[in-house]
Amino acid sequence: MLLAACVAKPASAPAFRAEGTPIWSAAAFQPGQVVGTWIQVADFRTSGSCGAGAVEITPEAAGLRLAGTLCLAGKAEKVSGLAPLVGPGRLRVKGEDWWVIWVDVGYRTLAIGTPSGRFGILLDRGEIPADRLEAAREVFDFNGYRTEALTAL
Numbered sequence: 001m002l003l004a005a006c007v008a009k010p011a012s013a014p015a016f017r018a019e020g021t022p023i024w025s026a027a028a029f030q031p032g033q034v035v036g037t038w039i040q041v042a043d044f045r046t047s048g049s050c051g052a053g054a055v056e057i058t059p060e061a062a063g064l065r066l067a068g069t070l071c072l073a074g075k076a077e078k079v080s081g082l083a084p085l086v087g088p089g090r091l092r093v094k095g096e097d098w099w100v101i102w103v104d105v106g107y108r109t110l111a112i113g114t115p116s117g118r119f120g121i122l123l124d125r126g127e128i129p130a131d132r133l134e135a136a137r138e139v140f141d142f143n144g145y146r147t148e149a150l151t152a153l
Contacts, residue, residue, distance in 0.1 A: 016044040016073070017117030021144025025089035025099040031059045033107040038123035040070055041109075042133065044140075044149045048074020052153035055079055055123070064091060071153070073119040102139040104132055111136045113143055120145050 017023065040053040053076065055068030063084040070079050083091040089100040096118070102111040109132045113120040122128070122136050133152065141147045 015117035016120055016146055016149050017113070017115075017144040018146070019117070023099060023101065023113060023115050023143045025087065025101060026103055027088040029089035029100045029103060030107075031064055031085060033103075034064065034110065035059055036125065038110065038125060040121055040153060041124045041128045042122035042136070042150055042152045043071050043073070044120040044145065045071075045074035045151050046149060050074065050076040066093065070121060072121065101143050102136060104135070108132070109136060111139050113140065113145065117145070120150070122150075 034057045036057065038055050038057060040055075048071070050071035053068060053070035055066050055070060058065040058067075060082065063082050065082050067080045068078075069076055071077075079093065081094075083093045083098070086092050086097065091098045091100075097115055098112050099115065100110055101113045103109065108125045109128060110123040111120070112123065120140055122133070124132070128136075137147050137150060140150060
C-alpha cells in the first residue's frame, strides 16, 4: 500500500474550459455548407510546437467525412474517417464529442470545441480577418474557454 502511494500519477491533459461552465453548439449548423478544405488558424495550447493543420470535409448522409491533420492542444493529430452527427452542431470524432460552437454567416470560419475542454480550434477557408478572429474569441469565452491560451497560427 505504501508503494502505491509513491507511484507518480500520470499528467492529465490540460482542460481549456472552466469545469462546469455550459457549452453551446450551433443549433442552426448546416453540415452541407462545410464541404472543402479548412485551414487551422488558431488553437488552444500551453505548449507544443505543431503548426497549422488542415482538414478536408465532405458531407455524407451519416455525417461528415474528415481527412487531414490538426494541431489539438499543441499536438499534431491525424483526423480521418466518418464523424457522425450526434446532435445539432455536434460530431463524434474518434469517440470524442466535437461541437461546432460558432460558424460565421458565410461559412468561412468554424469554431470547434469539446465539452471536456481538451481542445478548441478555429478553422477558416483562408486567411482569417481580425473581426472574425475576435468574434471567435468572444464565442470561446462565452463557452467557458480560457482565451489567454488561444494561439493564432
